Amino acid sequence: MAKSSRSRRTFFTKPLIRDSLAHLPAAVDYPDALDFRKYLEASLHQNSSKARWRYAKYIANRFSVNGRMNLDLARALSKFGDSPTGREILYFELLQSAPVLHEAASLWLAALPRTEQGSSRTALVSFLNERLGGRDADEVATAVVTAFKQCGKMISPKIGYYSPVWKEPPLEVFLYVLAKLYPEATMVRVDLFAGLPILRAMLWPRPDVDSLLRSAEREGHVSKISELDQYHQFTLAGSGSDRMERLLAQEQAMIPGEEAIR
Numbered sequence: 001m002a003k004s005s006r007s008r009r010t011f012f013t014k015p016l017i018r019d020s021l022a023h024l025p026a027a028v029d030y031p032d033a034l035d036f037r038k039y040l041e042a043s044l045h046q047n048s049s050k051a052r053w054r055y056a057k058y059i060a061n062r063f064s065v066n067g068r069m070n071l072d073l074a075r076a077l078s079k080f081g082d083s084p085t086g087r088e089i090l091y092f093e094l095l096q097s098a099p100v101l102h103e104a105a106s107l108w109l110a111a112l113p114r115t116e117q118g119s120s121r122t123a124l125v126s127f128l129n130e131r132l133g134g135r136d137a138d139e140v141a142t143a144v145v146t147a148f149k150q151c152g153k154m155i156s157p158k159i160g161y162y163s164p165v166w167k168e169p170p171l172e173v174f175l176y177v178l179a180k181l182y183p184e185a186t187m188v189r190v191d192l193f194a195g196l197p198i199l200r201a202m203l204w205p206r207p208d209v210d211s212l213l214r215s216a217e218r219e220g221h222v223s224k225i226s227e228l229d230q231y232h233q234f235t236l237a238g239s240g241s242d243r244m245e246r247l248l249a250q251e252q253a254m255i256p257g258e259e260a261i262r
Helices: 006-011 017-028 033-043 048-062 071-080 084-098 099-109 122-132 136-152 169-182 189-193 197-202 206-218 240-249
Strands: 154-158 161-164 187-188 222-228 231-236
Touching: 017 033, 017 048, 017 071, 017 084, 017 136, 033 048, 071 084, 071 169, 071 240, 084 136, 084 169, 084 197, 099 122, 099 136, 099 197, 122 136, 122 161, 122 231, 136 154, 169 197, 169 206, 169 240, 187 189, 189 206, 189 231, 206 222, 206 231
Parallel strands: none
Antiparallel strands: 154 161, 187 231, 222 231
16 A cells, blocks of 8 residues: 555655665566565565565555556666666655655755765754654664765765765766656746756756756757747657657667766
């Protein structure tokens, strides 16, 4: 049974990044969420059957809607694997499925000054307390920090202090996000797109959005970029499903220096 919106908002204690990267590609063969859970229970590395059952439930619930697995994510991870591209795509989908992580990323992490000092764990727990009413705030903070670090969004300049990592994403991630956010061929204002909370949560520098859109136009995912009066806007080429198919069907280009993160 799907969790309520309130439960999804507060329930985030096990990021399971490595397990998700390793096993979500199998959802292509097990698109039914219950079948995928059974696959995970048999395949996860934990020795305890109770732990495998619990973690299988977390992953299957997190990346499914109405009993169907997220096949775009499964195909993307099948293609890009445990690479910076794969982790960034997983991070995007994790933000979509865990509102408390989304809020921590867009309202807390993205708001931190980009200094060597960073901000303290105490400040993060305080931020979470305001949203969780004190319920498991410290445990959620541990999960949030783990997710940010393993997805390359946070560093610790010293123990118990954190700083955000803002960087331009791989183009494939940008194209994936465009396809997911805009399922129809539509015109989008650049300032509204760049100001979306999800983009802020992704920690993509605003100046990089323009260059990414130009690259998306060259790849055929954006049909036109224009400036009319005070509006800077772009038009998407075809439906999101068509653009996703183009992205995931094309042969993966080797990216110099991109290696699996272990």
